[in-house]
Amino acid sequence: MPTRRSVAPPAVFPDSPVPLYAQIKDTLRAGILDGRYPPHSRMPSESELQAMFDVSRITIRQALGDLQKEGLIFKVHGKGSFVSQPRAFQNVTSLQGFAEAMSEGGHDILNRVLSFDIVPAADEVAARLGLAPGSPVAEIHRVRLLNRAPVSYEISFLPEHFARPLARADLVTRDIFLILENDCAVPLGRADLAIDAIAAPVEIAQSLDVKKGAPLLRIERLTHGADGMPVDFEYLYFRGDTFQYRLRIDRERPASKAR
Template identity: 65%
Template sequence: MTTSNLHRQPAPPLYERIKGTLREGILSGHYAPASLLPSEAALGEQFNASRITVRQALADLQNEGLIFRRHGKGTFVSQPKAFQNVTALQGFAEAMSAQGHAIRNRVLTLRTVPAPTDVAQALQLAPGTAVVELHRVRLLDQLPVSLEVTWLPEALGSIVARADLVTRDVFLVLEQDAGVALGHATLAIDAALADHATATALDNTGAGAALLRVERLTHDAQGAPIDFERLYFRGDAFQYRLRLDRQVASHAQSILPLQSTV
């Protein structure tokens, strides 16, 4: 037996090859967003595969969010997800507009309420202190992608309440109208399921649909908390991206050379 035979890797299953070819075609733009993929029968003929094998490949691509199916119409290429980098403190419209997206907001409620315990704690206020609560749906290219719930101390909230909240980010209102210098924000990101109210606000999202939930507490340049938010993004339409650099701790021990005992 030759060395080359010893190290030869088995060929991947046929459905993996079909999936890889289709994925490459989707990511390269050969299959454009919203375009109709070839039928299962056509793919079976193209790859000399059974319909079961083709369906397995398509099921994996659907699980990855690259395609979706419409009953009686076929399989279509998904629209690419919009994304926001979290390496800088930016409002949603600020970040999306820079990528060429059109942003509008649908204001659901704007009111003054007693601060719930968790909100008061985040904003370093006494429980029950009056805060301004804002609920908005963010529309990306006319598609509702997130529900944003914001709490602000009353003094700042009253300024935000007078602004055009249909087109402007709260961050820009705080900077431009209230004269607040923003400093930093802390984020907590996890998964959630849409309840009935959130599903209704996001239109086509059904109750129980997967959401990306972001809790963000923004501080001014002096470090005081001024803006507490809970953001609920549609998992099928949006993602956060960030870059992580490797940092070696300065106090890490050096590797000592081995000493001979001979």
């Protein structure tokens, strides 16, 4: 189990307008985020934190409760509180491949290629790619590994004419997006996404090292070239405990009515 580094004696300010529990929460959060309390290390006990901050146990429990709500710590009955493994995240307001986005955060990305086949397109796949039902398409199954741990299972469908350059490309280390742009000279334009939650089927659960029926984040993504033509339809299955999608939205102000 990881051990925490020594932490300087913290200070709280009773006269501050910020409640004591919030000051303690912020101090502990800073220690988690800067690595003084590494992932899976045990946090100081309630009594240790009481002595450390010279406050009541109720105040300590409020601070720990808020950290738990934020997902920064988790509790094990009879053993105390432990630091959670931080989740990687991808911003969905820009069109990026998984490795492209994760590499910006300093993460190590590898892919486990499970299969690469030419198959007749099912009705939904054909409709999304603008093909006749049964048209041949490349179907690629990959497990994406984030820092050597499985984080997503991806099933990609592409028109058959992309099969040869994809088969020659390094699918172990490269995103399909980059292969399309650099090897196939297809500039990408936009993607349509649909997001929901499902229970993990057996095959995907085994590949992601989770139990059958565990909750997964499922994303259907249809990517279009800059000319508007669909080029890549995917089912992406993410472990909810290791990854999250983030986006920022602005409130649209209603147009002012003429007087």
